[in-house]
Amino acid sequence: WQKQLKQAVADCGFQYVRFHGLLHDDMFVVHKEDGKIVYNYQYIDELFDSLLEIGIRPFVEFSFCPSALASGNTTVFWWKGNITPSSDLGEWYDLIYHLVLHWKERYGLEEIRIWYYEVWNEPNFSVFWDGTRSEYFALYKTTVEAVKAVDPQLRVGGPATTNLYQMIVLLVS
Numbered sequence: 001w002q003k004q005l006k007q008a009v010a011d012c013g014f015q016y017v018r019f020h021g022l023l024h025d026d027m028f029v030v031h032k033e034d035g036k037i038v039y040n041y042q043y044i045d046e047l048f049d050s051l052l053e054i055g056i057r058p059f060v061e062f063s064f065c066p067s068a069l070a071s072g073n074t075t076v077f078w079w080k081g082n083i084t085p086s087s088d089l090g091e092w093y094d095l096i097y098h099l100v101l102h103w104k105e106r107y108g109l110e111e112i113r114i115w116y117y118e119v120w121n122e123p124n125f126s127v128f129w130d131g132t133r134s135e136y137f138a139l140y141k142t143t144v145e146a147v148k149a150v151d152p153q154l155r156v157g158g159p160a161t162t163n164l165y166q167m168i169v170l171l172v173s
Contacts, residue, residue: 005017005056006055009054010055015056015057016059016116017056017059018059019061021081022063023062023064023065026079028040028043029041029043029044037068048103048107052107052111057115058115060117061121062118062119063128064081064083065085066095067082069087069088070082070084070087071085071087072084074130083129085130085131085136085138089138092143093143094146096143097147097150100146100147100154112154113151113155115155116155117147117154117155117157118158119140119156119159120136120158121158121160122160122161124161143156144156
């Protein structure tokens with residue numbers, strides 16, 4: 001995939017890549033040991049280092065919920081991305097804050113200021129979000145506060161949403 005992405009960057013001039021699952025358990029970002037939260041950025045570092053090396057930047061999507069923080073076990077896709085809200089927004093805040101702070105220390109403020117940050121993906125579609133609208137708004141607010149606590153100039157937005165009406169029309173027609 002890295003060779004193909006490098007070719008796409010060279011041929012098409014892509015500048016950013018957005019993908020799902022940055023916080024998925026396969027990335028081993030967070031787990032609990034003896035009730036204490038432990039962070040591990042090794043796999044994200046390897047991923048982001050390889051992206052930056054070939055000339056493309058991450059478009060960071062904060063999702064899915066690591067099982068160590070999740071309020072449930074509802075998942076999506078064959079690789080089981082957890083779509084439940086965090087059971088503790090304080091722990092979610094700490095995860096996002098420390099992750100972005102790590103990027104600041106690793107890549108520098110100048111670099112991470114030109115990245116884009118998105119809170120979740122399509123939370124208006126039950127396939128991707130198993131919480132309530134209010135729970136999403138609380139997660140959104142918490143995430144933005146954590147990112148902006150590292151640097152107020154970081155660009156946080158989202159989410160991308162599903163046009164359910166258009167999907168229903170297409171399915172019916």
